[in-house]
Amino acid sequence: MAAGKRRSRGHIEELPSGSFRAIVFAGVDPLTGRSRQLKETARTRKEAEKALTKLQRQVDENKQPKSSITVGQAVAQWLEVADLQPTTQERYDDLIRLYVLPTFGQLQAGKLDAELLERFYARLQRCRTLCTGRPRPGHECRPLSASTTRKVHYILRAALDRAVRWRHLGVNPAAIAQAPAPSKAEPDPPSADEAAAILNEAWRDPEWGLLLWLTMLIGPRRGEISALRWHDVDLDRATVWVQRSNTQSKAGVVEKSTKTDRKRRVALDPHTVDLLRTQRDLWISRLSALGVEFESSGFVFSPSPDGRTPYAPRAISQRYRRLAVRLKLRSTRLHSLRHYSATELVAAGVDIRTVAGRLGHGSGGATTLRVYAAWVEDADRRAAATIATVLPQPRPAVRRAGPYELLAAALRQQIQDGTLPPGAPLPTMAELAVANSCAVGTAHRAVSLLREEGLIEVARGRRAVVIGPRPAHTTGP
Known part of the structure; x- marks a missing residue:
């Protein structure tokens, strides 16, 4: 054959x-x-x-890579050793199942290149189903967000980087490919009227109202407010320690460290201390009625009678969303209350490092400054207006007229009052200099000024002659 x-x-x-x-x-x-x-x-x-x-x-x-490993195999091997949080693991599993495996799962990893990846990202941002762009009955293109596309890029880059380290590949094409630019963070805090409406409506349930009050006041993430325990609250010193966070996965609610792996102490005002003391007394009376002793390890906010089970983070977000929809707010995200805390502090002139410390930003204020730059500018303008009212207003110095200007003013006055009538010759430069005790050059500058004003006429080889003051311009017949 x-x-x-x-x-x-x-x-x-x-x-x-x-x-x-x-x-x-x-x-x-x-x-x-x-x-x-x-x-x-x-x-x-x-x-x-x-x-x-x-x-x-x-x-x-x-x-001709060092092995015939496919992209799907490289991703699977990376997942075996990757140290991911449960929620991150679940999110990555979904992205791999929906976007990575259908497109590149069976492709030999050595055949992947930067051009192919960048075109893949561009198509995802046009339509998440990677359609051809031609109209189809019942299909509407829904782009994948830049942040989600960047997560897909990170998965591929991390998996192929591991394949290079394990000598399955010679180079990592995803390291050369350019991921989509991150979308600009746009804070969406509620207005003052919306904040008042939120608290008034939420305080029908005092515990729910206190939860939202604390979120507005100290700006915790939803997992951090969910994990808040009574031993984190020091009512005598009026402080709260934010040191743990709850995350919710398919396996349930799991407690972990904060997003930046740092604990922080946040000061409280006297009114909030009173609210928390009332909440603690309420828990003590509840537990006493059940015959259970109050323990400081209990959660500040809990749906269970004994206070040993925290609210699930998603449940807090969903309850707030229902409240926001009912009040017809601009934003229905619980995270907007964190933005409210930050923007109010920045607008009030609190320094960026203090705001970053209260929010738990781990970049020393760089993240806070980048996200809330617009509010920093407003505070800066108010600061400029304030310092302008404090500083003494300078008095501009009055410029003294020069000798030639004084001489020109004297001659101008003589022309205007008729002492030097039209057609009368001016004294010579030497005569003007002697009569006014000035230099000949000063007399020349004075005469030149009067000529520019149209009061005299100067011709070469002759003395200057007075033309007369300019007649006033009149209108009408």
């Missing part, structure tokens, strides 16, 4: 311009199913042959 015809690795074609183009077959595009080609144009055939050899070598390097 005759052997099947083998595809040509590449060829050179002559262009109408007289140049030559080297074309090399580079496999099948997994996004479109079409053949991929590498092309390079040269001025002569000899240069085109060199380009052809170079392109073939480039394809060979990509096609």
